[in-house]
Structure formats: structure tokens, C-alpha cells
Amino acid sequence: MGMTMTQKIMAAHVGKESVTAGDFIEANLDMVLGNDITAPPAISEFKKMGGRNVFHKDKVALVPDHFAPNKDIKSAQQCKIMREFAYGQNITNYFEIGEMGIEHALLPEKGIVVAGDVIIGADSHTCTYGALGAFSTGVGSTDMAAGMVTGKAWFKVPSAISFVLCNKPQEWVTGKDIILHIIGMIGVDGARYRSMEYSGEGVAYLSMDDRFTMANMAIEAGAKNGIFPVDHLTEEYLREHGKRKWSSYTPDEDADYDKIIEIDLSQIRPTVSFPHSPDNTYKIDDIPKISIDQVVIGSCTNGRIEDMRMAARVLKGRKVAKGIRTIIFPATQSIYLQAIKEGLIEIFIESGAIVSTPTCGPCLGGHMGILAEGEKAVSTTNRNFVGRMGHHTSEIYLASPAVAAASAVSGYIDTPENLEVI
Structure with a gap:
């Protein structure tokens, strides 16, 4: 039986001709990632293991993005631990205030991760890099520490589900709507613990930003990773951003999949995930008028330049409804600068929204957008668990930037299709 894309990457990283689902392997790592929440305990474990030097100063990335800019003394201490370790180890890929970004948008943008890599990160949304045709997955801080010491990690080779995408999505339907539809x-x-492997002619209609969003939320379906084929669009992205050589893998014709699921993209409507689970999804057409208190547009899921452009397209010439706190977070400094150059930031501010430096803050209920008792938010983030963004009685509705921006204008969950043409 043939191998899937993920299995081929894993085989290459253990020096074998083939691996099979269920095999236990120790793979060589191309990148080990940590942030200001997960890296400090990993650094502690690194020292307990007797680690003196990281296995490769270019293959470790540390990004303080969750509680940075520091929201309090404890978060400042966490970042200090990272900073001292990064400078002490002469780590190349350390990005702090002024050059930082949300880690899962920053690493691809910097060309630090590429197609064919094996990447672990002490953050569950490390699976984002599957958009580039890499195997990337989240791990715990102890595994991160072991990776920094040895440059290796143990894996059970995952089986896979094949998602065959066909036809072209409707206007206003994005990668966020597609992945919410699939999770629903x-x-x-x-x-x-499976790979979510995408293929089919429908992939060509998805931008790289769409693919990053879909790979990012593979974990919300319980997957080990999500992965897209390396096509001309991927290669163009890698040439634009990449500093390293990459390797592309295609599944064998007789690759063994647990399931093959065909998705007709033309039939998907803007989709919203209701509290308190990402799979509690509804088409926009089936949603009653639900008033909201806050809108968040950004995060590692939907803070890229296409997301900014889509939000601006909806907000241009309009005003945010009275009382709706609308917070927009470009995911990196580069995206922020591009949004300034294109006049998007001006549109946001004139609409009544505020714009923040890149941070994960509101996504995990950390800072800069905490919800109070009973409040409701439409958010382009990735999770809507109880208490995820604040008070345990608050509610989060996950949506695309288009739906989030339209909801900010209407004051309730809405779609751009319902707004007056300007």
C-alpha cells in the first residue's frame, strides 16, 4: 500500500523508504517553536535534561506573542526568561517587540518553515504550516525541550482522511467558512490523530491565506496535522518568502486513507460556529438575529493581509454599530505595514474600530479584549470554548473576517450580502 503526503515526509526524516500508519518513529526536526507561555517551562526542562546548547541555533524559533506586549509583571517575567535564553543560546529566530508577530503567521512570512519540513511547536496551532506542504504539529513543553536538546521527536505515524475539494467557492466564502463547514x-x-490531507481541483481556488486558515484549524477536528499539496501558488509563496530549499511530496495513487470525503466548495455558505464548540456550526442563512457586544478580527487564524482587505472591503464607508467594540489585529508587523500602505488602517479607524499591534491576547482571554459576564463576541479566532475569551458565561461565535465585519456594522451576526451597497 502506498503512502500519504505526511507519511512520505516522515519517511524522509527517518531515512526510510517507507513508513506505515501506526509505526513509532524518531524523526529529525527542521524547526522547534515556542512562545511566551510554553517556552519558559520548556527552557526549565531543557536545563533539567542537562542541555547546554540547543541542537541548532537556526532551527529553534522563540516568539513572545501571547501576553506581549507584556500585560503584567508575570508575563514580563516569562518574556525575560525567553529573551535571556535566546540571547544566551545565540538563537537566530527570536522575534520580539518591533519585529514580532503572531508566531504562526510570522514563521511562514519569514521563510523559516518550508515545504517538506517536519516542525514541532509548543502550541496546538503549529499545524498551520501544513498549508506549505510541511508536516507540522503541536506538542507539549517537555517535547519541545527534548527537541531543542536532540533535534528529534517521537511520533506515531498517523493515518489520514482525504478531503477532495471540487468547484469554486461563492463570493464571501473563505477558507474559514470551508474549515468550519468540515469541522461541523x-x-x-x-x-x-489523523492527517487531514487536501486535494482536488478546488484547491486551486484557495489562496495561501485560505490554506493557512484551514491547516491552522485541523486541530479543532482533533487532527494531528492538516496538509495541502505543493502547487504553483505554494511555490510562488515559497520563492517570495523562502530562504531555504524545500521538498515537495505527493501521495501515492494507492495511498491508504481511512476515508475519502468530497467537498463541493460551490455549495458552502458563510458559516458560523456557535458556542461552545467549533463543530456547532450553522449556515448564515439559518441564523436568527443574535445581538453582540464585541467583534475581534485577527489571530493566527485570520490576521493575514487578505483578512485585513476583506474586513476593510466591508467596513469602507460604513460605521461600526453603536456599542460594538471592534478590535482588529494584523498578525505581523509586515502585515500591519502593508495595511497602512493600502489605506486599510484608515478605513478601520474611520469606521469606529481600533487597531492593535500583533498579539494573541484576546484569542485566549489574555488581554486586550476580555469579555465580561454574559457578553457575546463574533471572532475570527479558532476556539469558542467556555471562558475562552473571558467570563465563563460569555459566548463566542467563530466566523470569517467578512461575517465579523458585517456583524460589527449591523450589531448582530450578519453577512455582507445583507448590507446596503455603497
């Missing part, structure tokens, strides 16, 4: 279909454990 298979459930939050529907791909548990």
Missing part, C-alpha cells in the same frame, strides 16, 4: 460535518474528534 465530521466533529471535533472526527479526524482524531
